[in-house]
Amino acid sequence: xxxxxxxxxxxxxxxxxxxxxxxxxxxxxxxxxxxxxxxxxxxxxxxxxxxxxxxxxxxxxxxxxxxxxxxxxxxxxxxxxxxxxxxxxxxxxxxxxxxxxxxxxxxxxxxxxxxxxxxxxxxxxxxxxxxxxxxxxxxxxxxxxxxxxxxxxxxxxxxxx
Amino acid sequence: xxxxxxxxxxxxxxxxxxxxxxxxxxxxxxxxxxxxxxxxxxxxxxxxxxxxxxxxxxxxxxxxxxxxxxxxxxxxxxxxxxxxxxxxxxxxxxxxxxxxxxxxxxxxxxxxxxxxxxxxxxxxxxxxxxxxxxxxxxxxxxxxxxxxxxxxxxxxxxxxxxxxxxxxxxxxxxxxxxxxxxxxxxxxxxxxxxxxxxxxxxxxxxxxxxxxxxxxxxxxxxxxxxxxxxxxxxxxx
Numbered sequence: 001x002x003x004x005x006x007x008x009x010x011x012x013x014x015x016x017x018x019x020x021x022x023x024x025x026x027x028x029x030x031x032x033x034x035x036x037x038x039x040x041x042x043x044x045x046x047x048x049x050x051x052x053x054x055x056x057x058x059x060x061x062x063x064x065x066x067x068x069x070x071x072x073x074x075x076x077x078x079x080x081x082x083x084x085x086x087x088x089x090x091x092x093x094x095x096x097x098x099x100x101x102x103x104x105x106x107x108x109x110x111x112x113x114x115x116x117x118x119x120x121x122x123x124x125x126x127x128x129x130x131x132x133x134x135x136x137x138x139x140x141x142x143x144x145x146x147x148x149x150x151x152x153x154x155x156x157x158x159x160x161x
Numbered sequence: 162x163x164x165x166x167x168x169x170x171x172x173x174x175x176x177x178x179x180x181x182x183x184x185x186x187x188x189x190x191x192x193x194x195x196x197x198x199x200x201x202x203x204x205x206x207x208x209x210x211x212x213x214x215x216x217x218x219x220x221x222x223x224x225x226x227x228x229x230x231x232x233x234x235x236x237x238x239x240x241x242x243x244x245x246x247x248x249x250x251x252x253x254x255x256x257x258x259x260x261x262x263x264x265x266x267x268x269x270x271x272x273x274x275x276x277x278x279x280x281x282x283x284x285x286x287x288x289x290x291x292x293x294x295x296x297x298x299x300x301x302x303x304x305x306x307x308x309x310x311x312x313x314x315x316x317x318x319x320x321x322x323x324x325x326x327x328x329x330x331x332x333x334x335x336x337x338x339x340x341x342x343x344x345x346x347x348x349x350x351x352x353x354x355x356x357x358x359x360x361x362x363x364x365x366x367x368x369x370x371x372x373x374x375x376x377x378x379x380x381x382x383x384x385x386x387x388x389x390x391x392x393x394x395x396x397x398x
Contacts, residue, residue, distance in 0.1 A: 013253070018239070018250075022248045054317075056315055056316055057315055
């Protein structure tokens with residue numbers, strides 16, 4: 001396995017998987033969402049994991065990459081929200097989720113793509129708030145692909161805030 | 162007058178010795194450059210040797226090519242490192258089908274500038290190459306700030322010295338073609354321009370196809386099947 005580590009997150013990538021951690025730990029220089037300092041949401045770390053070749057130009061939620069996915073492809077995205085989100089109801093679920101095939105639905109995609117399926121879950125772990133967004137290349141093969149996703153998620157470690 | 166002639170004679174002799182020494186030194190330098198894989202064309206411009214002759218097999222080590230010959234094991238290795246932005250990144254090949262060109266570049270070498278410029282200008286990938294990944298040395302040997310200015314937006318840049326060791330990269334710029342479906346490195350070498358890399362790959366692909374045709378012909382011939390054998394043309398009556 002290959003280890004990917006950054007932004008207080010470590011992932012053991014299975015063979016054939018690749019990924020990138022965009023370390024956006026708040027600094028004076030990367031309050032990227034605009035607005036007056038202090039009352040705006042701060043963009044935190046974004047983690048992209050995939051079992052296909054990720055293009056260099058892609059959006060936080062996989063735009064530019066999901067269009068390239070074939071039926072066996074999987075993309076896992078962890079988008080971290082700021083510490084102010086941890087105690088909000090949206091992130092009430094605790095711990096890195098384990099997914100089931102029934103949870104996936106084509107309508108859960110950020111942008112519907114034919115044949116694909118998605119799942120979005122908000123959770124908190126070790127005092128940090130995350131949105132987990134998973135895209136499967138084939139809704140029909142979700143039973144098989146969700147196992148692959150869970151194997152990867154089981155190898156994600158999130159350090160305390 | 163006689164004294165003047167004698168002095169001039171010694172001056173001329175001295176100059177002859179000096180010129181002979183310079184010529185010998187020049188010849189030694191040319192020989193040394195040649196051994197390093199650098200030749201000088203008619204335009205007087207230095208050209209590094211290219212060793213991307215055949216993407217279907219790794220080049221055979223040769224003493225004269227030792228500097229531009231990769232010392233990798235021919236296996237594919239995942240590449241993990243940092244981006245110039247400070248992010249972590251890993252690129253994998255196992256279990257895939259793509260052909261990836263790894264471009265080993267530095268921010269400082271003059272020849273590498275040709276490639277950075279070409280990539281930023283959107284130079285097309287050679288036929289049969291699905292993606293380009295630029296690999297530089299890690300942050301302790303390379304300037305992230307310089308790379309931020311050089312990197313092309315459409316290609317991945319990884320700072321990973323370990324990958325240079327894994328793939329046995331001897332010089333920069335250096336190119337390694339990874340065939341994920343074959344599970345191995347299928348071509349590698351040095352070049353001075355991206356156009357040159359593309360034409361070498363095209364030529365190598367054509368050579369490979371020709372070699373494949375010859376192999377098939379030889380196997381058919383060994384089986385007693387001539388080019389005009391009717392069994393090769395089942396539709397003809």
